[in-house]
Amino acid sequence: MADYHTTVGEQRSVMLANDVLLELNTQTRINRRVFDDGGQGIELLAGEIEVRTQAPFKMRAGTGWIRSDGGRFVVRATGPEVLVTCVGGNLSLDHRGQSMRLDSDQQLSYGEREHSSPRVVDTTVVTAWRQRLLIFEGETLAHVIDELNRYRTGRILLMNRDLGQRRVQARIRLDQLPDVAALIRDAYGAQVTELPGGVVLVS
Known part of the structure; x- marks a missing residue:
């Protein structure tokens, strides 16, 4: 059982501490986590979320760790790969010992072992589900x-x-x-x- 979840066709908002707002898309499951370094965040088990944060925030999705000191980004895990899109601000992704940075309007994907290079995308398409x-x-x-x-x-x-x-x-x-x-x-x-x-x- 996930700490927060949505059913088919459902969308919902979840406000965490430290001014972190999560928007959950359809068929999404997330857990709150306390990580090894004592920091708190979430793990995306399946589905798609948009994160808006004004404070340092960390999350796990698949084999990757995503960190942002403030910004807006979308993470999708609906198949064998995880798709990460930076909508505003910037974020860092740690995957299999490699660290990458994403700036606004950039996206990359990663699987169990490999990851793509950042590419420029139209974030209005990525976030259209929010409307x-x-x-x-x-x-x-x-x-x-x-x-x-x-x-x-x-x-x-x-x-x-x-x-x-x-x-x-x-x-x-x-x-x-x-x-x-x-x-x-x-x-x-x-x-x-x-x-x-x-x-x-x-x-």
């Missing part, structure tokens, strides 16, 4: 469906591999998710079959 909006800019339909499945009960199943490689430019509000099957059908001419329990077949 209950999902922005896709050239991702495959397969990726989009995986992302939509994080926010809805049931499951969208893509049955056509070629269709899944179509590139998507879209802005989808979370309140549109009940109608997402029709959106996919109308946009891509796909055959859509809706089944009980929120299951949708796309072919």
Whole structure:
């Protein structure tokens, strides 16, 4: 059991001591931690959070340690890699004995053993979920469906591999998710079959 968690489609705010605000996205689990050096922070077990801090703050996600003396950043752990995005201020990441710095509008990812180099990203896309909006800019339909499945009960199943490689430019509000099957059908001419329990077949 996690100290703080969200269910499918839920988002919530958690205020910690020392002016640290956590915004939890859908299907997120975090624990409060006291680290070996006596410092306090959190561990992201799964999901996605935005952190706003005005004081030194430390957290763990996967095999990495993230530290910030003040700023705003997003950490996502929804697969084999952890994605870290600095939205404001700066932060440091310690991973497998290497220390890296991220400044505003920079992002990197890391897995069990390896990590990427920092790259510049559009942080309005990364943080769009805070406005209950999902922005896709050239991702495959397969990726989009995986992302939509994080926010809805049931499951969208893509049955056509070629269709899944179509590139998507879209802005989808979370309140549109009940109608997402029709959106996919109308946009891509796909055959859509809706089944009980929120299951949708796309072919």
